[in-house]
Amino acid sequence: MRFIVRRLLLFVAALFGVSVVVFAALRILPGDVASVMAGLNSPASRVEALREQFGLNRPLVVQYADWAEGLLRGDFGTSILTGRSVTSLIAARASITFPLIVLGLLVAIMIGVPLGVAATLARSDAARTAFHVAGLIGGAIPALWGGLLLILLFARGTGLIGLFPSQGFPLDGWAAPGQAVWSLILPALTVGIIVGASLMRYTRSALGDIAGSGRIDMAMACGMTRAQAVTGVGLRLAMPQLVSVIGLTFAEMITGVMVIENLFALPGIGSGLVTDVGNRDLIAVQSELFMLAAFFLLVGLIVDLLHRALDPRLATAADATEVIA
Amino acid sequence: MSDNNGAHGQSGATTDSSLEGRAKTQKNGPKWWLGAVIGVIVAIAIIVGVNLAKPNAGAQGGNPSTVETGGNAADIVTIGLKLAPTNLDIRNTSGSALDQVLIGNVYEGLVARDGNNQVVPSIAKSWEESKDGLTYTFHLNDNMTFSNGDALTAEDVAWSINQLIKNQYHDADSLSMVKSVAADDDKNTVTITLKTANSNLLWTLTGRPGLVFDKDATYDAKTEAIGSGPYTVAKFVANDSITLKANPRYWGSHKAKTATVVVKYLADDNAAVNALKSGDVQVLAPITENLAEPFTSDSEHYTVKAGDDTDKYVMAFNSKGKNTSDKRVRQAIRYAINHEELIASRGGADKALGGPIPSLDPGYEDLTGLYPHDEAKAKALMQEAGYSTDKPLKLTLTYANIYGTELGDQLRSQLAKIGIDLKVNVVEFSTWLQDVYTNKDYDISLVDHNESHDFYQWADPTYYYNYDNKEVQRLYAQAIAATSDDQRDELLAKAAKIVSEDAPADWLFNYRVTTAWANGVSGFPVNLNQTLLPLYNVTYTK
Numbered sequence: 001m002r003f004i005v006r007r008l009l010l011f012v013a014a015l016f017g018v019s020v021v022v023f024a025a026l027r028i029l030p031g032d033v034a035s036v037m038a039g040l041n042s043p044a045s046r047v048e049a050l051r052e053q054f055g056l057n058r059p060l061v062v063q064y065a066d067w068a069e070g071l072l073r074g075d076f077g078t079s080i081l082t083g084r085s086v087t088s089l090i091a092a093r094a095s096i097t098f099p100l101i102v103l104g105l106l107v108a109i110m111i112g113v114p115l116g117v118a119a120t121l122a123r124s125d126a127a128r129t130a131f132h133v134a135g136l137i138g139g140a141i142p143a144l145w146g147g148l149l150l151i152l153l154f155a156r157g158t159g160l161i162g163l164f165p166s167q168g169f170p171l172d173g174w175a176a177p178g179q180a181v182w183s184l185i186l187p188a189l190t191v192g193i194i195v196g197a198s199l200m201r202y203t204r205s206a207l208g209d210i211a212g213s214g215r216i217d218m219a220m221a222c223g224m225t226r227a228q229a230v231t232g233v234g235l236r237l238a239m240p241q242l243v244s245v246i247g248l249t250f251a252e253m254i255t256g257v258m259v260i261e262n263l264f265a266l267p268g269i270g271s272g273l274v275t276d277v278g279n280r281d282l283i284a285v286q287s288e289l290f291m292l293a294a295f296f297l298l299v300g301l302i303v304d305l306l307h308r309a310l311d312p313r314l315a316t317a318a319d320a321t322e323v324i325a
Numbered sequence: 326m327s328d329n330n331g332a333h334g335q336s337g338a339t340t341d342s343s344l345e346g347r348a349k350t351q352k353n354g355p356k357w358w359l360g361a362v363i364g365v366i367v368a369i370a371i372i373v374g375v376n377l378a379k380p381n382a383g384a385q386g387g388n389p390s391t392v393e394t395g396g397n398a399a400d401i402v403t404i405g406l407k408l409a410p411t412n413l414d415i416r417n418t419s420g421s422a423l424d425q426v427l428i429g430n431v432y433e434g435l436v437a438r439d440g441n442n443q444v445v446p447s448i449a450k451s452w453e454e455s456k457d458g459l460t461y462t463f464h465l466n467d468n469m470t471f472s473n474g475d476a477l478t479a480e481d482v483a484w485s486i487n488q489l490i491k492n493q494y495h496d497a498d499s500l501s502m503v504k505s506v507a508a509d510d511d512k513n514t515v516t517i518t519l520k521t522a523n524s525n526l527l528w529t530l531t532g533r534p535g536l537v538f539d540k541d542a543t544y545d546a547k548t549e550a551i552g553s554g555p556y557t558v559a560k561f562v563a564n565d566s567i568t569l570k571a572n573p574r575y576w577g578s579h580k581a582k583t584a585t586v587v588v589k590y591l592a593d594d595n596a597a598v599n600a601l602k603s604g605d606v607q608v609l610a611p612i613t614e615n616l617a618e619p620f621t622s623d624s625e626h627y628t629v630k631a632g633d634d635t636d637k638y639v640m641a642f643n644s645k646g647k648n649t650s651d652k653r654v655r656q657a658i659r660y661a662i663n664h665e666e667l668i669a670s671r672g673g674a675d676k677a678l679g680g681p682i683p684s685l686d687p688g689y690e691d692l693t694g695l696y697p698h699d700e701a702k703a704k705a706l707m708q709e710a711g712y713s714t715d716k717p718l719k720l721t722l723t724y725a726n727i728y729g730t731e732l733g734d735q736l737r738s739q740l741a742k743i744g745i746d747l748k749v750n751v752v753e754f755s756t757w758l759q760d761v762y763t764n765k766d767y768d769i770s771l772v773d774h775n776e777s778h779d780f781y782q783w784a785d786p787t788y789y790y791n792y793d794n795k796e797v798q799r800l801y802a803q804a805i806a807a808t809s810d811d812q813r814d815e816l817l818a819k820a821a822k823i824v825s826e827d828a829p830a831d832w833l834f835n836y837r838v839t840t841a842w843a844n845g846v847s848g849f850p851v852n853l854n855q856t857l858l859p860l861y862n863v864t865y866t867k
Contacts, residue, residue, distance in 0.1 A: 031755030035763055039419020041776055043498055044787075047763070050417075081411040081418070082563045083547030092562075148595070157603025166603055167596040168589060171566060265589075265596040267565040275564050279411060280755045 004305065011301050018293040019071065019286075023064050026282050026289075032056060033080050033280045054080050067286065076291070079276070079284035086287040089272065096169055097261070097268035100184050100191070101253045105246060107192025108199050113235075113242070115196075116203025120211065120230055131204070138197025147190040147263045154186060167265035187264045191257055195249060202245050206238035244303055251299045254292060399865040401585045402846070405597050405606035408727075408855075409564045409590035412547040415533060416494040421775055421856045424532065426567055426588055429579075429859040431472075432552035434535035435463060435482055435515070436527055440852040442635070442685040442777060444527045448482060448537050448553070449515070458522030458808040463515045469576045471539045472557045477576070479508035482515045484540040489533075496533045499525075522806045524813040528778055555581040555861040565590060569860065579861040582848065586860050601627075601841060607865050610840040610854050614672025620841045629841045631674035632851035635683045635777040636836035640722075640736070641770045644829045645791040648718055649768055653710040655828040658769075659696035660703035661743045667735060668834050678835040680825035685853070686777055687810065688817025692825045703743040717746040723761055724771035725754040732771070732833075762789045773836060775856060780817060783824045792829040796820075 034050035051057050055066075070077055076086040119131035153159050155166030164186045170179040207230060210216060215237060219229035258270025269288075276284045410422040415432065429437060429447075437447035449463035469477035486506045489497050504518045519526065529535070542551045550558045553576065556569040567588045571581035589606055591597035594613045601609045601620070612620070612629070620627040642649040642658065649655055668675045676684070679692030704713075712718040720740075722733060733749035740747045747769075752760070761767045770789070774782075784801035786793035797820045804816035825832075840851050848862030 029756075031753070031759035035758045036755050037418050038495070040762065040772070040774065041499075041779065042419065042495065044763070046493060046495075046498075049493060083412055083414070083545060084563070089563075151599060155599060155603060157601075157605075158599050162603070165605060166599040167591065167593075168600065168605060169565075171560070171568060171587060262593050263596060265591050265593060265600070267562065272564070275411075278753050278755060281411075 003308065007301060007304060011297055014297055015290075015294055018297075019068055019290055020064075022286050022289045022293070023060075023067065026286055027060060029277075029280065029282075031280050033282065036279050037081070067283070071287075071290065076287040077283045079281050081276075081279055081281045081284070086284050089284065090269070090288060090291060093267060093269045093272045095174060096184075096266050097254060097257065097270065099180075100187055100257060100260075100266065100268065101250060103181075103184055103188035104191030104195060104253065104257070105250060107188055108196035108249075109246070111192060111196030112199025113203050115200040116207065117231055117235065119200065119204045120207040120234070121227055131200075135197050135201045135204070138193060139201065141194055141197075143190060143194060143257075143259045144263060146194060147187070147260055150186050150190055151263075167263075169266050183264075183266075187257075187260045187266060190260055190263075191253065195253070199242075199245070199249075203238065203242060206241045207234045210234045210237050240307075244307075247299060247303055251296050254295070397867050398583065399867055400583070401587060402583050402608070402863055402865045403587040403589060403606045404849075404860075404863075405589050405591045405600050405609040407591065407597070407611060409592070410567075411563055413550050413558065413561055414546045415536065415550075416489065416492075416538075416546065419495055424856050425854070425858045426569075427550060427552070428532070428536065429554060429857065430556045430569060430861070431550045431554045431558055432536045432538070433554045433577075434532070435486075435530050435537060436535060438528070438531040438857065440850055440857075442853065444531055447531075448477070452527075456808075458524070458806075459519045461517045461519075461526065463517070465513045465515065466577065467513065469553055470574050471542065471551055471553050472572045472574055473539065473542055473551050474574060475539050475541055477537060477539070477553050479510050479513055479515050481540050482506075482537050483508035485536060485538045486517070486534065488538075494533075496529075499529045499532075500534050502526075522808055524805055524807050524810065525778055555579045556586065559585075579859065581861045582864045583860075586863065601843070604843070607846050608840065608842040608849050608863075610849075610858075611838040612841045614674050614839050617672070617839055617841055626844055627841055628844055628846075629839060630851050631837045631839045632854060633685055634775070634836060634838050634853055634855065635685050636773050636775040636838070636855070637678060637681070637683055638833040638836055639681075639770075639772060639774050639830050640833055641772075641790050641830040642828070643765065643767050643769070643791055644793070645765075646768050648720060651710055652828065653706045654712075654718065656696070657703040657706035657710070657743055658740060658745070659828050659831045660699045660706070661740055661745075662736070662831055662833070663698045663739055664693075664834060665698070666739075667732070670731070670735065671834075672839070674837045674839050675834040676837060678832040680821045680832060681780060681783055681830075682817065682821045683777075683835045686780075687814045688780065688804070688821055690818045690821065692822060695822075695825050696828070696831075700742060707744045712744045714742070714744045717741075717744045719746045719748065720768040721748045721750050722769040722771060723750045723752060723757060723767050725757045726751050727754060728771065728773065765789050765791055771833070775836075777853075777856070780821065783820070783829075790829055792824070792827070794823065794827060797823050 032051065034047050034054060034056060037050055038047045055063065067077060078085050079089055082089065115131065115134070119128060119135070122128045122131060151158055151166045154161055154163050156162040156164060158166060165183045166186060169183055170176045172179075174180050211230070211234060216226070216229045216234050219233040220226060224232065255270045255273065257268065258274065261268040261271040273285065273288055276288065406422075406425070408420070408422045410418070410420060410426065412418055413423070413427065415423045415427050428434065433447050435448050436444050436452070439445050448465055448469065450466050452461055452463045454461050463482075465479055465482065471477055483506045486500070486503070488494070490500055490503060502519050502521050502523050504520045507516045507518075509516070517526070537553060539551050544551055548561060555572055555575045555577070557572045558567060559570040560566075560568040569586045569588065571584050575581070589600065591600055594616055597609055598612065598616045600606045601612070617629050621629045642655045644650060664677050668677065677693045679695050680690070682689045707713065707718070710718075722736060724733065730749075730751055733751060737747040737749055757770070757772070761770045780801060782788045782790065783792055784798045786798075800816050800820035800823070804813045804820065807813040807816060838855050840849065840854060842849055843865075845866045847864055847866075850858060
């Protein structure tokens, strides 16, 4: 219990730290939203008037206090440029990015885990080398290039086999669920292949460790075949490790899929963030970054708590050494 | 056994090899492999099959130009553009993306302009100008309405312009010479009185300053738009798309021919080309010329055309910069730049431009002969200024990343030959705005000035060019005060020539926008379509 309280306090402290760092870091950027709005044919006086109107001339401490106070009330502010609440902006973008990540991870799991198992099962040196090389190549593919290749192969209009749309999200969004999923398939495949390759290497090494520890041999001694032992016992033992890898990958991918979003013209979180930074819409950017950081921290918190729930040994160890995970 | 553990194998973990031996004999491995191989073969078979079947399917239904039963106009036309507006607030937010999609489609001005950049009637059906050029009387059309049903009256017109001046909305300073704007509802006229004559007034009113808004409507201008044009904004997704629906209450002669026009913003050039190929958009404007080849060579299905524009790629030399204040250096750079090579590498549609005024603007004159490509002359000038290839002059070129890196690389290699070591600094547009435009802290800048009638920049010593020539300022003031167009054009041409001779900048080229569309599309404007894109005439016949 003490651990949980301490962990929660740390979570809050980290959030506060993040808010300060994010706010300060963005103020170092040259340029501001007022000059972006005023553009190329406005006099300096207009830029000044806009700055005044947006409250950009107030002392930074006041601006920070204003923003932080909103955060406490759950109000993430209003984007100066789009005039919409940051929450609704994020929600609209997340409704593309999150399904894309989930689909991508499904593809990755379908590719990575079976291949990882196969790599562990492979007997001949040649086969293992082949898996090893495949894993390296898959992991080394630049997302942009992989995506272009898939477009050349499978995109409607351009591809050898015109099956999937190569860009854009349907205008009606998730109101047209079929089209929406359809438009996410190529991007999800691109993500999935790359992440799948690294997942395959994780799977293989996790299974290798377990096999090395004698558990597979034990299972085989109990009468299982090697394949049964690896898939039945090894995979089950490796599962917690794989789940945390997948969890962390999920968090990473929120901004990591940005290149893919741009290539396929999907207005997701990553590409939206880049646009907002480009326009110096700092209220939007700082709230977006804050939410992302909070999400990362939350994932970390949940993983920590889950691990403790799953493995009671951690509790005793931590309490004995006063180490906070 | 240990062999099977890959990199993590530990020989200590091995057990009775007979176990392994037994596992081997029972292996279902071959079947697993067999399954995989069969899977791959089936997949390839499907791919090949679908691929072979595709051309037939395409010939039957997917080919728009073979359908000759005509008159089958589509209800929806989707258009791909590049630069997206971040909001719809045309009174406050800069950027030609807003002018492009809203003016003439959703909002209408007191007057409008045609594809040749000439002023034509819009809300006003006619106008008179007093002899001294100080009073303009506009006669408005009858029975005009906004899309919300409100009547559009002279009152709305005067209110819109007065609000612009009072609240200093975007472009308000272009109306700084306006004394008063008065409406006469009975006569249905609007009278604009000026403090000083201004030959640019009518043209200025075709843009944002002349737009007419509904005085009585309240709406969130950032996400909604209520105007009097042939279209209304049905849906707006920032940085992604705008859906325009025909305005059922439209009053005028530009009635929308297509019920729904969807504008999609495709920032990535490859994604844009894919969208046109796959039929997700029927028109693409602009298309990067170097990516247009598959469409130009497929004239059975696509049309590709370049239009005239007022886009000037201005490479400005800071006239008060440490090294660029030396006229010899500026002239040397102009001689050193090989414009033909630059234009050719971009695909060849752009036009050489020797001075600050493009062909669609008043006062245009071909000035490309002033500084022809001449490396020897450039080297001599640099020598005079004290630099050579052995002792190069270090200069920094700052420009926004939207223009790509190739242009900077080309300029660097062209200038290296005459002893200039050009450092290319590609930054975000907002950084460029801060460093170059606001703080004037730069050696050389590059930006696409797509505005029309923007010669004032050279007559304003506080503009970021830092260009201060009293003669140019005097000529420009005279041109603005001129009461006849010919007189104005002559004065502007004279001023433009002086500017070009002074070499405060090099005009790399006049960018001409290339537009590509699927055959069956008609009525899409080709000229000026990055700032002025009336869509009422656009149709698509499958």
